[in-house]
Amino acid sequence: MSRSARSLAALLLCAVLVLASLATQARADVNVQYPATAGLGKPFMVRVTSTEPLTGVELIWQGRTTRLAVTVWNERYIALGMLGAQAGKVKAGDHAFRLRLIDGKRKSEHLLPVKLETVKYREDRLTLPDKMVNPPASEMKRIEEERKLTAEAIATMTERRDWKLPLVRPVPGIVTSEYGRRRILNGRAGNPHAGIDFRAASGTPVRAAAAGRVVLAGDFYFSGKSVYVDSGGGMITMYFHMSSLAVKTGDLVAAGQVVGASGSTGRSTGPHLHFGLALTRQLVDADLLFSSTSDKLLEKSVFTRIDPVWK
Structure with missing residues (x-):
């Protein structure tokens, strides 16, 4: 050559x-x-x-x-x-x-x-019947059993992703108590508010914020008639204090589907909807998600290039 x-x-x-x-x-x-x-x-x-x-x-x-x-x-x-x-x-x-x-x-x-x-979150000062702040001994067994059920529901982890942004607003009413507000109950400091309270007259249809499967539905001492929906990827949405339920545990729901009607059951001072959002067992503020897309949330993000090291 x-x-x-x-x-x-x-x-x-x-x-x-x-x-x-x-x-x-x-x-x-x-x-x-x-x-x-x-x-x-x-x-x-x-x-x-x-x-x-x-x-x-x-x-x-x-x-x-x-x-x-x-x-x-x-x-x-x-x-x-x-x-x-x-x-x-x-x-x-x-x-x-x-x-x-x-x-x-x-x-x-x-x-x-x-x-x-x-x-920095604001404070709420509420006056409630003593039995709602300090439940009687006769209710403690029920409360402990319900705590285990709700903790299991929030811990639900499925791989599928049924949610998409923006989330559906569950009721049309204004927010009356934001996430994070510290509750002062009968003069005693409690934990920060772990959800959002919406104004909702008794009987207002409550709609699912995202599609998913109902992992828990029932009547509980503190949250009253409640529904927990698993939307996958660690997202659980919660709807509390309702007057009636339109779904049961195991039901599949679509985004916007009615899951119940608002009310004042459980520990509540009047008709409203408490909406909660858990992400991988962390209760967080859902407010921004009712108006944001995924791309909007990522606008101020950083890009990191990963070089996989497979093992």
Whole structure:
């Protein structure tokens, strides 16, 4: 072989190697979009996009693992999830969530920092019958049993994602008590309000904020007639103090479907709807989600490129 032929062959080999390298890099292109900072009690979005095939994506946050549904669009594998830190339960400061990429039996884990910032919430002073603040001994067994049931409902974790943004507003009334407001009950400080209270005359239809499956429906000492809906990816929506229920445990519901009628059952001072949102067992403020899209929530996010190290 002549010198020129050998040189040409060497150049072709280099070109092939470069192209192969570029192709490998393209296949391994994984990007994570999420906010560098988030307020305590405020939900935040995480989006994972990969050109490399993924069979699963998991987020480990505040000691809980959430498995996200993976979809394929334009030859990219995409997983979308929401996280948050409950006001009064998690402290402000430097935190991190662990991202676990899964491809069959292979896994690659990456730690991503999030700074949680303090949010100033207002106070509510309420006067209630003493038995509602300090339940009689005769009710304690019931209350403990109900606490276990509701904790199990909030801890429900399914991979599918039935929710989409914006969420459906459950009733048309104005917000009368925001998330995070510290309750002063009969002069004694209680925990921050873990949901949103909407004005709703007794009998107002209450609609599901997102599609999903009813994981718990019943009549409870504190929350009255209540419904818990699992919408997947760690999202549970809750509807309290209703006068009647239109669904039962196990029912599938569509976004906007009526799940009950507002009322004043349980520990309540008057007709209204208490709406709660849990993300991976963290009760967070849903208010922004009634008017925001996923892209809107990600506007101020950072992009982080991940190089998977498969094991």
